[in-house]
Amino acid sequence: MNVRIRVPRFNAETDATPKFQEYTVTVTPQTTVLDALNSIRSEQDGTLAFRRSCRSGMCGSCGMLINGRNRLACNTRVVDLNNHEVSVNPLPGFPVIRDLVVDWDPFFAKDAVMLPYLVTDQPVPAEGERLQSRYDYERIDNAARCIQCGCCSSACPVQWSNGDYYGPAALTRAYRFVEDSRDTAVRARLDIVGTETGVWRCHTIFNCTSDCPKGVLNTENIQALKRKIMLTRLGLGSIAVKVHAPELA
Amino acid sequence: MIQHDVLIVGSGIAGMRCALEIKRQQPTADVALVTKLYPTRAPSVIEREGIAAALGNVRFDETGALVPSRGDRTFDSPAQHAADTLKYAEGLADPAAVQLLCEQAPKAVYELEHMGTPFSRTAEGRIAQRAGWGHTQPRVAYAADRTGHAITHTLYGELIRFGIKVYPEWYVLSLAHSANRAQGVVALDIRSGETVAFQAKATVLATGSYGRIFGRTNDTQSSTGDGLALAYRAGLPLQDVELVQFHPLGLYSTGFVISERILLDGAHLLNGKRERVLKRYAKELELAPLAVISAAIEHAIAAGDGAGEHKDHVWLDVRHLPANHLREHYPHLLEYAADYLGINPLEQLVPVLPTAAATLGGIPTNLDGAVLDAQQQPVAGLYAVGACASNGVNGANLLPGNALLSAVVFGRRTGAAIAAQLKAAPAHGDFPADALQQALAEVEALLHQQGDMRAGAVRERLLATMSAACGPLRQSELLTQHLGSLHELRAEFNRIALDDKGHVYNAELVEALELSRMLDWGEAIIAGALAREESRGVHSRSEYAAPSTAQHTLTTRQTDGTPQVSHVAAPDMPAVQA
Numbered sequence: 061m062n063v064r065i066r067v068p069r070f071n072a073e074t075d076a077t078p079k080f081q082e083y084t085v086t087v088t089p090q091t092t093v094l095d096a097l098n099s100i101r102s103e104q105d106g107t108l109a110f111r112r113s114c115r116s117g118m119c120g121s122c123g124m125l126i127n128g129r130n131r132l133a134c135n136t137r138v139v140d141l142n143n144h145e146v147s148v149n150p151l152p153g154f155p156v157i158r159d160l161v162v163d164w165d166p167f168f169a170k171d172a173v174m175l176p177y178l179v180t181d182q183p184v185p186a187e188g189e190r191l192q193s194r195y196d197y198e199r200i201d202n203a204a205r206c207i208q209c210g211c212c213s214s215a216c217p218v219q220w221s222n223g224d225y226y227g228p229a230a231l232t233r234a235y236r237f238v239e240d241s242r243d244t245a246v247r248a249r250l251d252i253v254g255t256e257t258g259v260w261r262c263h264t265i266f267n268c269t270s271d272c273p274k275g276v277l278n279t280e281n282i283q284a285l286k287r288k289i290m291l292t293r294l295g296l297g298s299i300a301v302k303v304h305a306p307e308l309a
Numbered sequence: 310m311i312q313h314d315v316l317i318v319g320s321g322i323a324g325m326r327c328a329l330e331i332k333r334q335q336p337t338a339d340v341a342l343v344t345k346l347y348p349t350r351a352p353s354v355i356e357r358e359g360i361a362a363a364l365g366n367v368r369f370d371e372t373g374a375l376v377p378s379r380g381d382r383t384f385d386s387p388a389q390h391a392a393d394t395l396k397y398a399e400g401l402a403d404p405a406a407v408q409l410l411c412e413q414a415p416k417a418v419y420e421l422e423h424m425g426t427p428f429s430r431t432a433e434g435r436i437a438q439r440a441g442w443g444h445t446q447p448r449v450a451y452a453a454d455r456t457g458h459a460i461t462h463t464l465y466g467e468l469i470r471f472g473i474k475v476y477p478e479w480y481v482l483s484l485a486h487s488a489n490r491a492q493g494v495v496a497l498d499i500r501s502g503e504t505v506a507f508q509a510k511a512t513v514l515a516t517g518s519y520g521r522i523f524g525r526t527n528d529t530q531s532s533t534g535d536g537l538a539l540a541y542r543a544g545l546p547l548q549d550v551e552l553v554q555f556h557p558l559g560l561y562s563t564g565f566v567i568s569e570r571i572l573l574d575g576a577h578l579l580n581g582k583r584e585r586v587l588k589r590y591a592k593e594l595e596l597a598p599l600a601v602i603s604a605a606i607e608h609a610i611a612a613g614d615g616a617g618e619h620k621d622h623v624w625l626d627v628r629h630l631p632a633n634h635l636r637e638h639y640p641h642l643l644e645y646a647a648d649y650l651g652i653n654p655l656e657q658l659v660p661v662l663p664t665a666a667a668t669l670g671g672i673p674t675n676l677d678g679a680v681l682d683a684q685q686q687p688v689a690g691l692y693a694v695g696a697c698a699s700n701g702v703n704g705a706n707l708l709p710g711n712a713l714l715s716a717v718v719f720g721r722r723t724g725a726a727i728a729a730q731l732k733a734a735p736a737h738g739d740f741p742a743d744a745l746q747q748a749l750a751e752v753e754a755l756l757h758q759q760g761d762m763r764a765g766a767v768r769e770r771l772l773a774t775m776s777a778a779c780g781p782l783r784q785s786e787l788l789t790q791h792l793g794s795l796h797e798l799r800a801e802f803n804r805i806a807l808d809d810k811g812h813v814y815n816a817e818l819v820e821a822l823e824l825s826r827m828l829d830w831g832e833a834i835i836a837g838a839l840a841r842e843e844s845r846g847v848h849s850r851s852e853y854a855a856p857s858t859a860q861h862t863l864t865t866r867q868t869d870g871t872p873q874v875s876h877v878a879a880p881d882m883p884a885v886q887a
């Protein structure tokens with residue numbers, strides 16, 4: 061089967077607006093959008109710029125707007141789009157460097173603001189690991205799936221209109237540590253996210269959750285952060301962050 | 310010229326763990342990482358199975374089921390882990406290296422946990438562990454089925470905590486050395502197209518595996534073995550690069566590995582006639598060694614017993630296994646099958662065939678990560694860690710979970726060695742005057758080269774050639790023939806012309822640079838496979854069914870560009886202790 065792939069061509073150094081270009085690619089039922097882009101670059105037009113690495117939906121390099129939805133090119137099969145025309149665009153809301161290649165620096169800078177590492181006033185155990193109950197592990201399991209692909213942030217209308225908004229991926233990162241029973245910097249992170257550029261910007265539109273290729277519950281995480289901030293202000297913060305003892309079987 | 314005390318090429322688990330250890334031991338050290346990807350996109354993120362360590366958090370009960378150890382953590386030990394590793398390595402591993410790896414393993418894993426790695430948990434709240442192929446005890450510690458991802462993201466957080474500088478999307482082109490000492494690298498800023506010299510007192514190669522040279526592989530599109538090229542082009546030897554582990558359960562169309570644990574759980578392999586593939590090849594059926602299973606699948610397909618329209622694969626049948634067990638333990642199987650083939654393994658057969666899964670050779674180093682030259686002497690200021698290094702722990706086969714473990718253990722150990730070196734603080738040396746010019750010349754020549762071939766076409770032929778020559782079963786005749794094909798491909802590379810002559814984010818240029826390097830060290834793989842006249846571990850030669858003397862191959866590039874292989878005896882195995 062042949063499909064037509066439409067891509068905006070753009071170079072921030074030389075162009076003011078993108079020009080669209082179409083390529084015809086022969087696909088099989090197994091061909092992914094990434095396979096199609098790879099074949100364009102190697103067989104038709106080497107100037108097409110896009111990122112890729114793992115091919116398996118784990119590295120987060122290949123987030124793109126494909127037929128109107130933010131997804132990973134590498135785990136989207138062309139046949140599943142049910143269309144002979146495929147439009148591929150760079151992630152909306154990100155500055156474009158060239159073609160499908162966007163500037164990640166602002167995205168990772170926001171992530172770094174969240175203190176994306178364990179902060180604790182508990183001493184490191186002399187022997188062995190810190191204990192964590194399965195219940196407490198489950199509380200971070202979903203948020204820890206994030207691959208930093210940007211699909212959520214680029215689906216967020218608030219992000220489009222306000223570039224300073226931390227966006228769902230960074231807020232989920234904060235949530236992952238706030239919920240971690242081993243972390244004690246809850247207050248510090250709630251202060252970071254409880255600002256005008258943080259959770260209070262979110263209008264609970266759910267785009268970020270529906271476009272996440274890893275099933276990360278961004279909107280729910282942001283709502284939970286809002287609740288925690290409110291509880292903390294009422295002096296009840298510890299209720300929500302109580303550590304659960306392991307079920308000593 | 311950019312200057313740092315230490316420059317680490319690669320931000321996978323090995324590179325980041327190394328950077329971190331230097332900062333922990335020497336907080337004033339100026340450490341930077343250069344990577345051709347963003348740090349959280351390193352190939353380490355796709356590792357799924359786990360990291361091996363004798364923590365003893367779970368044990369097998371009388372029925373063989375896994376249960377928490379209830380405080381009794383004595384039935385597993387680093388010595389047992391080392392014995393399993395040595396057995397699997399089939400005589401080629403260095404017992405001292407393996408002992409070190411296994412002794413340091415629990416501490417290395419606990420440290421990852423202390424940093425916040427979200428490991429799955431036992432009912433007792435300890436790090437969860439599971440059984441692994443070839444491990445006599447359940448010692449593969451895991452974070453759901455995304456252990457590499459969990460560790461990578463945790464170490465990335467540590468880079469931010471310590472404010473370690475990262476240069477993302479810079480492609481390292483060459484090593485700079487003068488006065489018998491590494492002086493840093495020259496790298497291309499992919500985003501701007503600028504080529505820049507980086508000077509450092511210590512340079513660390515942490516560039517990962519090299520599976521991308523095979524047509525069907527589990528590896529990422531970035532696993533192009535650039536680190537091998539950096540060493541090889543600088544006249545340094547490569548060790549055992551012909552040793553590549555093939556996995557029988559590669560998903561049709563992508564080559565992604567489905568965990569071999571599923572065979573222990575009772576999955577079947579069926580041929581085109583829906584008969585058990587292994588019936589004719591191994592009495593243990595699906596519990597035979599993985600290399601035997603891979604070879605059996607290749608034989609079955611060659612004999613016309615393959616499945617599907619093109620008879621080019623076999624079926625993995627899991628339909629008789631409990632659905633909830635599959636959902637809980639093999640989410641990657643269900644996800645891959647749905648995403649890449651549009652099928653449901655609970656009801657349908659899954660097409661599979663052998664795929665290149667792990668690369669075992671690399672740049673020879675000692676146990677402090679110092680790179681060794683052809684005379685086995687350390688090269689001052691140059692280190693290699695992780696999947697690109699060969700320090701004797703791998704041998705002729707690799708146990709699940711040991712690769713991640715060596716990235717962490719030797720990343721850490723090498724970091725400590727470098728921190729100690731820095732205390733003695735040699736000043737920056739003399740950066741070789743022509744290093745930048747030479748690298749620039751390579752890039753400009755490639756950009757402006759005229760010709761009638763496409764880089765993509767040459768790459769396709771290279772991958773096909775390597776798969777044909779160096780698959781699970783290797784033959785002298787084919788190896789010799791394909792050594793010749795590689796010469797031809799090198800000549801063809803000189804006839805390629807790039808479409809993209811620009812400087813800003815020229816991905817075609819980067820892919821062509823990777824290709825030119827693969828054409829160099831690819832030859833070392835074939836030459837090594839030809840020189841290894843035996844069958845041992847992952848390496849099977851049809852003419853030599855048995856192992857011969859245990860020795861490493863060391864392949865160096867001669868002045869005319871052709872590979873030369875020499876052999877070094879592998880350290881003796883200790884007498885087996887009861």
Ligand SMILES: Cc1cc2nc3c(=O)[nH]c(=O)nc-3n(C[C@H](O)[C@H](O)[C@H](O)COP(=O)(O)OP(=O)(O)OC[C@H]3O[C@@H](n4cnc5c(N)ncnc54)[C@H](O)[C@@H]3O)c2cc1C
Pocket residue numbers: 318319320321322323324343344345346348351352353354355356357358359360361457479480481482515516517518527528529531532535536566666667694695696697709710711712713714716
């Ligand atoms: C699919 C898969 C499954 C695996 N399963 C297991 C398992 O079950 N258990 C286990 O223990 N191990 C497993 N491994 C192996 C293990 O994941 C690797 O050995 C380990 O992650 C390697 O880490 P690393 O840091 O050495 O390299 P990588 O994570 O590969 O990182 C390489 C780094 O080098 C950079 N780089 C490369 N070339 C250049 C250049 N020219 N210029 C600049 N930067 C460069 C890259 O950008 C990247 O940052 C698996 C590997 C794969 C691919």
Ligand code: SF4
Pocket residue numbers: 215216217218219227228261262263264265266267268269278279282
């Ligand atoms: S829920 Fe919040 S973060 Fe998500 S898309 Fe809507 S506004 Fe953006």
Ligand code: SF4
Pocket residue numbers: 205206207208209210211212213228229232271272273274275276278
């Ligand atoms: S939350 Fe989901 S969509 Fe957002 S960056 Fe993470 S994985 Fe991507």
Ligand code: FES
Pocket residue numbers: 112113114115116117118119120121122123132133134135
């Ligand atoms: S290439 Fe890694 S997520 Fe698509």
